[in-house]
Amino acid sequence: MTKQVKHLSLFATFLLVSLLVLPPFCNAQPSPNSQAEALLKWKQSIANQSILTSWAIKTNLSSSSHCKWLGIACNNAGDVIGLNLAYSGLKGTLERLDFSSFPQLLRLDLKVNQLTGTIPITIGLLTNLQFLDLSTNAFTGIFPLSVANLSMVVELDVSRNMISGELDSGLFPNGTEGAKTGLFSLQRLLIQDTNMSGYIPLELGNCKNLTLIALDGSHFFGTIPSSLGNLSELTVLRMTENQLSGEIPWNIGTLTKLIDLRLFKNRLFGSVPQGIGNSSALTTLHIAENNFTGHLPQQVCRYGKLVNFTASYNKFSGPIPMSLRNCTTLFRARLEYNQLTGILDQDFGVYPSLNYIDLSYNRLQGMFSPQWGESRHLTLLRIAGNMIVGRVPEEIVQLNQLVVLDLSSNQLSGEIPVQLGNLTELSYLSLNANKLFGQIPSQIGALSNLGYLDLSQNMLSGPIPNQIGNCIKLQFMSLSKNGLNGSIPDQIGYLVALQTLLDLSYNSLTGEILSEFGKLVNLVNLNLSHNNLSGSIPNSLVDMVSLSFIDLSYNDLEGPLPNTKAFNSSLKSFANNKDLCGEIQGLRACNTSLTPKNSSQKREHSRMVAIIVTSSISLLFLIFAVVGIIALYCRGRQGSVQEYKSQSRNENLFSIWNFDGRVVYEDIINATEDFNDEYCIGVGGSARVYKAKLPSGQVVAVKKLSTTTETMEIEDHKSFMNEIATLTEIRHRNIVKLYGYCSHERHTFLVYEFLERGSLANVLSSDKEAKELDWFKRVEVIRSVAHALCYMHHSCMPPIIHRDISSKNVLLSLELEAHVSDFGTARFLKPNTSRWTSVAGTYGYIAPELAYTMAVTEKCDVYSFGVLAIEVLMGSHPGELISRLKSLVDQRIELEDVLDRRLLPPSSQKIEDELNSIVKLALWCLCVDPQSRPTMSAASQVLEIKASDHWVPSNNNQPRAK
Ligand SMILES: *[C@@H]1O[C@H](CO)[C@@H](O)[C@H](O)[C@H]1NC(C)=O
Ligand SMILES: *[C@@H]1O[C@H](CO)[C@@H](O)[C@H](O)[C@H]1NC(C)=O
Numbered sequence: 001m002t003k004q005v006k007h008l009s010l011f012a013t014f015l016l017v018s019l020l021v022l023p024p025f026c027n028a029q030p031s032p033n034s035q036a037e038a039l040l041k042w043k044q045s046i047a048n049q050s051i052l053t054s055w056a057i058k059t060n061l062s063s064s065s066h067c068k069w070l071g072i073a074c075n076n077a078g079d080v081i082g083l084n085l086a087y088s089g090l091k092g093t094l095e096r097l098d099f100s101s102f103p104q105l106l107r108l109d110l111k112v113n114q115l116t117g118t119i120p121i122t123i124g125l126l127t128n129l130q131f132l133d134l135s136t137n138a139f140t141g142i143f144p145l146s147v148a149n150l151s152m153v154v155e156l157d158v159s160r161n162m163i164s165g166e167l168d169s170g171l172f173p174n175g176t177e178g179a180k181t182g183l184f185s186l187q188r189l190l191i192q193d194t195n196m197s198g199y200i201p202l203e204l205g206n207c208k209n210l211t212l213i214a215l216d217g218s219h220f221f222g223t224i225p226s227s228l229g230n231l232s233e234l235t236v237l238r239m240t241e242n243q244l245s246g247e248i249p250w251n252i253g254t255l256t257k258l259i260d261l262r263l264f265k266n267r268l269f270g271s272v273p274q275g276i277g278n279s280s281a282l283t284t285l286h287i288a289e290n291n292f293t294g295h296l297p298q299q300v301c302r303y304g305k306l307v308n309f310t311a312s313y314n315k316f317s318g319p320i321p322m323s324l325r326n327c328t329t330l331f332r333a334r335l336e337y338n339q340l341t342g343i344l345d346q347d348f349g350v351y352p353s354l355n356y357i358d359l360s361y362n363r364l365q366g367m368f369s370p371q372w373g374e375s376r377h378l379t380l381l382r383i384a385g386n387m388i389v390g391r392v393p394e395e396i397v398q399l400n401q402l403v404v405l406d407l408s409s410n411q412l413s414g415e416i417p418v419q420l421g422n423l424t425e426l427s428y429l430s431l432n433a434n435k436l437f438g439q440i441p442s443q444i445g446a447l448s449n450l451g452y453l454d455l456s457q458n459m460l461s462g463p464i465p466n467q468i469g470n471c472i473k474l475q476f477m478s479l480s481k482n483g484l485n486g487s488i489p490d491q492i493g494y495l496v497a498l499q500t501l502l503d504l505s506y507n508s509l510t511g512e513i514l515s516e517f518g519k520l521v522n523l524v525n526l527n528l529s530h531n532n533l534s535g536s537i538p539n540s541l542v543d544m545v546s547l548s549f550i551d552l553s554y555n556d557l558e559g560p561l562p563n564t565k566a567f568n569s570s571l572k573s574f575a576n577n578k579d580l581c582g583e584i585q586g587l588r589a590c591n592t593s594l595t596p597k598n599s600s601q602k603r604e605h606s607r608m609v610a611i612i613v614t615s616s617i618s619l620l621f622l623i624f625a626v627v628g629i630i631a632l633y634c635r636g637r638q639g640s641v642q643e644y645k646s647q648s649r650n651e652n653l654f655s656i657w658n659f660d661g662r663v664v665y666e667d668i669i670n671a672t673e674d675f676n677d678e679y680c681i682g683v684g685g686s687a688r689v690y691k692a693k694l695p696s697g698q699v700v701a702v703k704k705l706s707t708t709t710e711t712m713e714i715e716d717h718k719s720f721m722n723e724i725a726t727l728t729e730i731r732h733r734n735i736v737k738l739y740g741y742c743s744h745e746r747h748t749f750l751v752y753e754f755l756e757r758g759s760l761a762n763v764l765s766s767d768k769e770a771k772e773l774d775w776f777k778r779v780e781v782i783r784s785v786a787h788a789l790c791y792m793h794h795s796c797m798p799p800i801i802h803r804d805i806s807s808k809n810v811l812l813s814l815e816l817e818a819h820v821s822d823f824g825t826a827r828f829l830k831p832n833t834s835r836w837t838s839v840a841g842t843y844g845y846i847a848p849e850l851a852y853t854m855a856v857t858e859k860c861d862v863y864s865f866g867v868l869a870i871e872v873l874m875g876s877h878p879g880e881l882i883s884r885l886k887s888l889v890d891q892r893i894e895l896e897d898v899l900d901r902r903l904l905p906p907s908s909q910k911i912e913d914e915l916n917s918i919v920k921l922a923l924w925c926l927c928v929d930p931q932s933r934p935t936m937s938a939a940s941q942v943l944e945i946k947a948s949d950h951w952v953p954s955n956n957n958q959p960r961a962k
């Protein structure tokens with residue numbers, strides 16, 4: 001049997017109930033005919049759906065006609081042995097599926113559907129079942145204990161369903177095991193109130209044939225039962241992203257066939273059994289993000305097979321495992337944020353395959369040895385926050401695939417190697433807080449992909465090289481706290497991508513502030529303080545429309561401050577200069593240019609500078625975040641991908657999926673007259689959108705990318721195609737359908753469903769349309785977006801994170817129904833960025849934790865959703881109001897302060913309550929701590945409850961603002 005990704009979830013148990021007590025069903029062998037009847041009965045119990053049209057009795061009834069039904073496999077005797085309806089959009093419950101009719105069933109595969117209700121306890125009657133996959137549905141409640149009867153099961157997967165936490169016993173058929181259901185339900189409560197033990201059933205240890213257990217991403221808690229240590233056939237044990245606590249049972253370390261153990265993101269603690277890796281040829285070990293203490297398993301790579309190893313974010317102490325030194329198979333290793341000790345140049349070896357290693361924030365000592373230069377495939381090397389001494393070895397420039405290099409906060413000395421310019425892929429370079437001296441090498445200009453540069457807090461001297469102007473992708477640059485001198489080069493004006501921060505403070509820079517700064521229209525934060533800059537502030541700085549923070553203090557500047565918002569901040573930013581004047585309290589007023597005070601200006605929600613001041617450092621570590629995505633979320637989405645038609649790179653590339661199964665490339669070229677501007681309906685940074693009417697009459701939106709896939713590496717191209725292929729399979733009424741994707745040497749484009757009203761941002765910005773979008777419809781828009789996000793987060797495996805929720809990415813149909821667009825493609829569609837710097841996210845919607853974590857999670861979307869919800873109520877981006885709202889969390893918020901004034905106030909108390917609850921929900925979504933934010937499923941539940949309360953139109957009191 002082929003290995004597939006398997007998950008088993010919704011397990012919870014009542015340990016005192018004997019497993020073998022099964023419902024008193026079925027003694028006689030059901031005939032094939034009765035099997036057909038059982039299938040039909042189930043079909044009738046669920047909503048009519050086209051996927052089951054073949055399920056019907058033909059007039060010439062033969063005993064095996066049901067074997068031809070879609071998804072059914074039979075043996076020679078006509079008994080059903082396989083039921084496979086994976087990925088079929090199936091809705092309904094399994095309640096009326098009489099499992100007792102299918103004793104021969106070997107394979108039950110219903111993954112990726114929209115099934116609800118509980119998993120019936122009678123599933124335990126499928127005693128021959130070998131393969132069970134119910135993953136990625138919306139099953140609720142508790143996984144039935146009877147599953148432990150499935151002694152033949154080899155692989156189990158019921159992951160990524162929804163646990164509501166509330167067991168609805170009404171879902172169990174009366175008269176069967178209803179009584180037991182009650183017990184489950186009761187026990188669950190008891191366990192919650194006690195010591196949280198026993199949620200993964202001990203009895204799972206009875207399924208001796210199990211080779212794979214996967215419980216990822218569910219809500220298990222309690223401990224890992226030690227009986228699992230008796231499953232001697234087990235090769236894969238995965239329980240990531242649950243709330244498991246306690247220690248790993250020692251006998252897990254005795255399993256001799258275990259090759260893949262993943263327990264990351266739980267609450268496990270204690271020490272990790274040292275037998276892990278010692279008893280079996282482990283290839284994968286993920287124990288990151290728990291609370292482990294003690295030593296790492298020292299023999300983790302005893303058999304020389306270890307490929308991926310993460311133990312980051314724990315409290316491990318003690319030495320680096322000695323078996324790692326000769327672990328030449330190592331591909332990815334993440335040990336950051338522990339208290340590991342060791343000598344960098346002794347405890348690590350040469351890793352020819354190594355792709356990614358993060359050793360940051362441990363207690364490593366020693367030097368940075370030249371042999372790191374041998375790991376030619378490294379894309380990320382982070383050893384920040386240790387006690388590394390010595391020089392940065394020149395050999396590092398051999399790592400020509402390096403994208404991220406972070407050696408910050410060590411004690412490195414010497415000069416920055418001049419050949420650094422060889423690292424042309426480098427996107428993130430952080431060497432700050434070391435003792436580096438000498439000049440910044442001019443070769444830095446060769447780093448044309450650099451997006452993040454931090455050389456601050458060193459002892460660098462000399463001028464800022466002119467060549468810095470070639471690093472046109474820089475979004476963040478800090479050179480502060482060095483001894484740099486000379487004037488700021490003109491070329492700084494080329495760095496138009498600068499956004500998060502430009503910090504040249506605490507140096508000895510002289511000369512004037514250049515008018516070129518005015519070109520930095522994306523820059524939010526500029527710090528030139530504590531230098532010797534002189535002259536006046538050029539008026540061109542008014543062009544810096546994004547600027548929110550500026551610090552020019554402690555220089556020799558004189559003359560008037562430009563009259564823009566950023567210069568309207570506090571005196572502190574301009575203090576200790578020669579003679580600046582302006583309207584700030586504490587500064588001399590400039591008698592030359594007196595402008596009348598405009599008191600209404602403050603109240604204005606400026607559309608130009610729609611920026612959240614307090615989260616302005618959000619973008620700081622976005623590149624960082626992208627790396628996190630790759631580390632954590634790119635664990636193969638290939639599983640569900642169908643074949644695509646992309647041929648070799650040398651032929652004319654052309655691919656499209658699921659679009660009526662037809663090739664429509666020519667149709668699109670014809671319909672748009674080869675992308676004539678006449679058909680263009682939108683222009684973005686990296687794409688133009690065209691409206692194309694196909695010969696069939698269907699209208700589609702065609703998003704033509706300005707980069708072709710020709711420029712992608714082959715590897716990337718493939719994963720891009722895979723990703724798109726997966727996305728084309730997604731169907732949700734609130735998600736803009738991606739029909740397909742074409743890549744040709746001339747054009748690369750995505751084909752989407754066409755939505756008549758365009759983006760929510762557009763609708764809100766037009767007074768006429770905004771009025772049409774009344775309170776009722778706005779609530780519906782918010783609810784629809786919540787549904788879409790909930791679906792992608794909780795019903796997709798792996799979950800799909802949007803990364804760029806904003807009012808520009810929500811499109812409206814003719815009836816003003818919201819559809820989220822660009823799901824999952826945000827990172828491909830960001831303008832002018834290489835794949836690593838393709839920072840998704842729109843300023844003003846980005847979650848604050850991206851400033852300090854690497855991981856883009858679903859909770860980032862939740863944050864953006866919060867911003868969007870407020871925006872929909874206000875009618876414009878809330879900007880700075882977000883921070884005010886956040887500080888008001890516990891206080892009363894005047895609803896009228898946030899409601900769009902273009903609409904009449906809500907006409908009834910009910911509607912007002914509804915809007916109030918949306919504001920509360922939005923505030924919850926805007927929690928700074930991502931853990932505190934609701935999941936999208938919780939958020940949409942909140943909205944649903946309100947819906948049934950209020951929006952059933954019972955009278956003509958519906959709000960319809962004119
Ligand atoms: C494991 O599977 C074999 C057939 O492959 C079967 O004979 C055996 O009974 C199963 N083990 C258990 C404990 O059921
Ligand atoms: C199940 O049985 C209980 C008591 O026996 C009864 O109150 C309840 O209405 C029944 N539920 C259904 C769905 O038949």
Ligand SMILES: *[C@@H]1O[C@H](CO)[C@@H](O)[C@H](O)[C@H]1NC(C)=O
Nearest residue numbers: 266267268269289290291292
């Ligand atoms: C780890 O343990 C500490 C106290 O020992 C606790 O406060 C913290 O919440 C734990 N972290 C996790 C992720 O369980």
Ligand SMILES: *[C@@H]1O[C@H](CO)[C@@H](O)[C@H](O)[C@H]1NC(C)=O
Nearest residue numbers: 283284307308331332634635
């Ligand atoms: C190791 O991780 C990489 C990237 O996450 C993945 O592509 C690869 O399949 C993993 N290998 C193993 C053996 O798990």
